[in-house]
Amino acid sequence: MNGSTLAKHSSRAPISLPILVTPGLTDACKRVKKDYGHDEQKGYSMKGLVRIGWLALIVFSLSSGTAHAANPNKDVTNPEACQSCHRGDSAHPMLGLHGGDRYGPTNQAASCADCHGVGESGSLHEAEQTDIVRFTHMSETNNLSTPLAQQNQACLSCHLGTELRTAHWTHDPHANTLTCASCHQLHPSNDPMRGLAKQTQTKQCVDCHSTLPNDIDIFNYSSSGGSP
Amino acid sequence: MSTGIFDSVQHAFHFDSLVWHGPIALYLFLLGLSAGAAMLAVVLKRWILPRNNETLNNRASENGLIRATAIIAPASILLSLVILIQHLTMPLTFWRLIIYYNFTSVMSIGVMLLQLYSVVLALWMALLFRHELDQLIDRWMPGRIKNIYPRVMQSVAKFENTLEWLLLGIAISLGAYTGFLLAELKTYPLLNNPILPLLFFFSGLSSGVAGVMLLGVTVFKARLDAASTHWLHKLERPVILCEALALAALFSLLFYIGGRSEVAALAAIGGGFWSGVFWLGIVGLGLLTPLMLQTFTPAEARQRVSFVVLLTSCSLSGVLMLRYFILYAGQMTVY
C-alpha cells in the first residue's frame, strides 16, 4: 500500500457509528447507480432507484459491521476496506501469504478484488454472494459455490502453469480436477503445503486417493460442480 | 575448459550403470597376459626350441624367453587373483568360491579353471626347472622330504606330455574365459556378443607375446638373433592383425545388429572420453604403431633391444587400454 491511500483511509469514520455513515451512503448510492447504468439506458432506471432505496433502508436499519453497503469506503481495490470486516481470526489473519503481494509490471499491491472479484453488483457481495469468487476445498459432495475453473483461473492469472510444474509435478495432474484451495491455504502466513517432508507429501496422496472409490477412473475424474 | 575435461573424465569413470570397476579390467588384463605367456611357454618348449637345437644340455629352462614365461605366467596370475579377491565386497569370504559351484556360471567355471591352471602350471614348472629344483631341495630341505622328492618327481614326470597339452588347453580356455565372463552379461549389448571371447583371446595372446619378448630380451638377455626370438618376433604381426580383425568384427556386428547394440557402439567409439582411448590408445598406439614400426623400420634397427622395448610397450599398453575400454565403455549402454 502506498502512503496516499493509507492517509486517505486513516481519516475514515468508524463504521460502528451509523449516523456518520450517511455521507458515505450517498457515495454508495451514486456508485451503485453508476454500476446499474445499463439499466438506465434500457429504461429500467426507476426499478434501479427503487432497489437502491430499499437497499439503503435495509442498510441503514441494520447496525454497522454486518452491512457492507453501509461502509463509506467500500473501495474493493483497497484491502483495508475489506479487512475492516474480514478480519479473520488469529489463525487466519488474512494478511498472510497474499496480503502484501505485489504483482505485474507496475508492482501494484494486490487487492482482495484481484482474486475474489467484485461480483456482478460491484461491492455488494453480501447481497449477491455467488458473484464473489470463493476459494474452497473440494469436498466429496463437490458443492462448490464458485466453479472450479473460475477459482483456478484466478490463481493461474499470477501463478503460471510452468512454475507450478517446477514447484511440484502434482500440480499437473490435478489442474482440472481439484481447486487450488483443496490443498493450499491462501491467507495464513505460511501455506502448510510448503516444505512438506517427502513422506508427508506421500501421505497427502494416499489420504485422498485411498478414499476414492476403487473403480473410479481418476484420469477422467471431474467434479460435478467443477464446470461452470 | 579444464573443468569440462575434468567432468568428462569423471563421467567416463562414474556412471549409473557401472557395476564392475577398474580393478576388474586389470584382473582381466593380467589373466590374459598369464594365459598368453603359458601358451607361448608350451609352444616354445615343445616345438620351437627343439626344432632349432637351441636347448643347451636339453634344458629349456636355460632359454631367456622360457624364463620370461616362467615369471610372467605365475606372477600375473597371482596378482590377478589378489586383485579379484580385493574387489569382492567381502574379500574374506573368497573361500566360498572354492566350496560352492554353479555349473551355469561362467565365473564358477573360471574358478575351476584357475585352480586347475595353478596346479598344472606349478607341476609343469617344477618339471621345467627340475635341475634347479633338485639342487634347491638337496641344499635346503630336511632328509624326509629329500627322500620322497625323487619319487614324486618321477611320477609327475611320467605325465609331462599330458601336463603340457593340458596346460596349453587350459591356457587357451583361460584366454577366452576373460571374454566369456563379460559376454555373459545380458545387460550390456556391447559385451553380450560372441566376438568378445575371441577378441580377448587374441589380445591376451598379443600381450603374452609382447610381455615375454620384453622381459626375455631385457632381463633374461635372450639373444635377438636366436631363432626362437626371431619366431616370437615374427608372431607379433599376425597376432596383432587377428586382434584388429576381432575388434573390427565386434563393431561391425554391433552396427549390423542395430538397435541398442548400435547405440552402444556409437556411444563407445563415436565421441567422448572412451572413444579417444579407443582411437588414439587402442587403434593408434596398440595396433597401428607396432604394425608400422615392424613394417617400416630398417632391418638393422629392428635388431636393437630399444626397438623391441618400444614395440612391446606399445602393444602392451594397447591391450591394457583395450581391457579398460571394453569394461567401462561396455557398461555405459544398457538394453
Next chain:
Amino acid sequence: MSCSRRKFIASGCALVLGTGLANIPLVQSMTINGKRYAMLHDESKCIGCTACMDACRETNLVPEGVSRLEIIRSEPQGEYPDANYSFFRKSCQHCDNPPCVEVCPSGASFRDEETGIVDVNPDKCVGCQYCVAACPYQVRFIHPEKNTPDKCNFCRDTNLAQGKLPACVSACPTQALIFGDANDPASAISQQIATKPTYRNKVPLGTDPQLFRIADRNGDLPS
C-alpha cells in the same frame, strides 16, 4: 542342477520365439513345482505417490540411499493444465529364467522352486557383483550394511513369511499393485492377466520376467 530343466524349456521357448511365432503366450507355458508368485503393476491406476517405496523401505529395513523399488515418473506429456505422467515400477521381475542366478558362481543367488521367488542367500555370497551386473533390469544393489547384493524378494522373509501381502501391495492407495500365484487360474493376478492386455519389460532377452504391467493410456514407456 535343478535349473537345467528350466533352462531347457527356456531355450526351447527362445527357439520358438526365434522362429517367428512370437505371440505364443509364454506366461502359461512355464509351470514350475507349486506356486509361482508374480506381481502386476497397473500403470493406468498408479498415481506415482511412492507410498509403495516408503512401505518397502520400512518393512524390509532398506537403508536410505538404496532401494528395492523405485517408481520412475516420466517427463510431463502435454502442457498445463492438460499434462499427464506415466509411472514405471523398477524392481526385481522375479524372472523365470533369471540371469542373476545363472551367473552367480557360488549359488548364493537362487530361485526358490516352491514359490518362484528369486532371492539371495548371504551365507553363500562372496560379493563378486556378477549378479548385479548381469541383471538386465538393474535392480540389484549392494546393501550398505550387509555388503551383499539386495533387491526385492516379494517380502519373502518379512510380510510373506507372516502371511501378509507384500508391503508395497498393501500400501498402494489405488490398488495398482496385485500380487498372487500366477499358477492358480482363480487368483486375482491370473484373472487380470487373462482379461487385460498386459506387457512385460525386455522380454526379448529371454528372462521371462514375472512382473506384469498394464500400460496407462498415454502408452509411453520409459526405456
